[in-house]
Amino acid sequence: MPRVVVDVMLKPEILDPQGQAVANALPRLGVSDVASVRIGRRIEIEFTGEPDLDRAREIADKLLANPVIEDFTVRVVEADETAGARS
């Protein structure tokens, strides 16, 4: 069953302290060529019928993301590309 994937990211101008903390930890792994890390959230939605991008966009705008601080994208993916299928 295809699913809709919603990716939510903090807007570029909003400080991401989680991403900074991860970036600051990378030198301890011997990684020195990473300029920045930003952390977002990926949400997979499975509709009972056909995947509905407009509906997913509405869900993302009203609940999944806070448009004051976050941007989101929606896309349809086949079931074998989703995290649920891999696990």
Place this chain on the structure above:
Amino acid sequence: MTARVGVVTFPGSLDDGDAARAVRIAGAEPVRLWHGDPALHGVDAVVLPGGFSYGDYLRCGAIARFAPVMESIVDAARGGMPVLGICNGFQILCEAHLLPGALTRNQHLHFRNRDQVLRIETVGTAWTNTFQPGQEVLIPVKNGEGCYVADPATLDRLEAEGRVVARYIGGNPNGSQRDIAAITNEAGNVVGIMPHPEHAVEELTGPSLDGLGFFTSVLKHLVGAPA
């Protein structure tokens, strides 16, 4: 007649008991409201308490915003009813778009709890009218996601319209832009504050009695408000 001040309990609310106690000490009748019940039971004002409503899953306050009681509170707030959101309550008010901006992870990522000095910047709200302009108060702060952010135009508007209600003094505990600890809506009836005035209402348990002013303010406001 004694004013009736509602205190909402969401699943995960922590400070509803203290908020109700603060209401009682201020001289009003606390009325416990339940997240799943849209009825406001004739209250004159509402406090949204601190805690972790609905586990703060997704974002703090994001799911609480859709609780049945919130629909009634949003309508009442737009009609002028005083609403005070404390900590998680402040987050809920932003998620419900009753207040602008948003509250994000503390910049240093640490949960911060300490007694905090605030400067009351605006006394023209339903919740701060018993303070003096510029008065400094001592109130506990305890949050992990208390960093107030908004775009520069919104921040400028809040400042220009006198809607920054309180600022952190002597160190910003969470990285909030322009040291903002509390803001109000255009009408001054809705206030969101990150520190916890309900924890500073008794000698035995608080660092001061300064928090009581928020609750006595709403009583003064209600007495003066046209019926």
